Amino acid sequence: MQSPATQAGGSYWFIQGMRGIVSLPAFILFCSFVGFTGFAAESGIGRAEAVFMTGSVWALPAMVLLVTSALGNVALPAAFLTVTLSSIRLMPMVAALIPEIRTSKTRTIALLAVSHFVAVTAWVFTMERIQKVPPEHRLKFFAGFGITLTSCNMMIVGVGYSLVDALPPLAAGTLFFLTPIYFVTSIWASARDMAVYLAMIVGLVLAPLFHQVAPEFDILYTGIIGGTIAFGLERLIRARKAKSAGRAKS
Amino acid sequence: MNWDSLDAWWWPFLFIVVAGWIATDMWRWLGVLVGNRLRDDSALLIWVRSVATALVAAVIAKLIIYPNGTLADFPLWLRVGSAVIGFGVFLAAGSRRPWTGILTAIVLVVVGRLLTAG
Structure with a gap:
């Protein structure tokens, strides 16, 4: 219905x-x-x-x-x-x-x-x-x-x-x-998850660096490398939080 | 085979269809096929969202640091400074009112430009 x-x-x-x-x-x-x-x-x-x-x-x-x-x-x-x-x-x-x-x-x-x-x-x-x-x-x-x-x-x-x-x-x-x-x-x-904040910061910092190295592909490199770094950091923070929450319980 | 090669009215339009339309929409269609396979809460989706956000962050940084057209005549320190202060005001005001930060950055860049133009 x-x-x-x-x-x-x-x-x-x-x-x-x-x-x-x-x-x-x-x-x-x-x-x-x-x-x-x-x-x-x-x-x-x-x-x-x-x-x-x-x-x-x-x-x-x-x-x-x-x-x-x-x-x-x-x-x-x-x-x-x-x-x-x-x-x-x-x-x-x-x-x-x-x-x-x-x-x-x-x-x-x-x-x-x-x-x-x-x-x-x-x-x-x-x-x-x-x-x-x-x-x-x-x-x-x-x-x-x-x-x-x-x-x-x-x-x-x-x-x-x-x-x-x-x-x-x-x-x-x-x-x-x-x-x-x-x-x-x-x-x-x-933004609804930590990864977006991290990706924004990492992307803003990396873009001018990649622009110096590879001006033709700076957006692409920043996206793939910066996004992956942000994702890795988010996983790390999440794992650490889960660990300390687990420790608090036991 | 460039923009001026053929003196027919339809040639620039065909140029736009091939080098513009197909060149962009093929990535959108591929995005649909990839997105259709992603689960709402999967780690892969978080990675895709991170990459998409970092790509847009790169576009943002380039628009401010290496702009085209008349914005390039505004001093670099003024562009970056106004953006950073505007973003700071936005963070301080709380994310429910994004226009406070936007307005701050715009006012700073206009006033700064008027002062530096002499």
């Missing part, structure tokens, strides 16, 4: 997800996309191409690299390689999100379809709020948010294309600064 509230839930939770575009994370992403629009227009990418790129790629760092490759007359296979290496991070992000939004009845094809809308902002937003959504409606909640957020940003790029020249440098710089500050605070605020 389903309760009336759960029956009504389907479209209700989709709309709750849509309402997420009126939120701090969505606002910050809009600001970042205004910044991207300026960059694309400056680089000579057409309006239609910039809008299409926003909807189809939907990952800001990948889009910046794609524009840079187009601009630098890089051959298609090399452009593919650059973009794809920068996007490996999407795999663990999606893999971490999937157990949060699926139930035993969720079809894989539906998960494949909504996975397109996973990017840093949608990931942070969803990991932060998903616990409050009933498990059977989480996929709809995420789809409502992801589809609306992507569509709005396509519109921002389309409309903003003619307007971005007017942006003063102080405002543009501050818009770019907003994104990392928002990411670090919201991930920290939404």
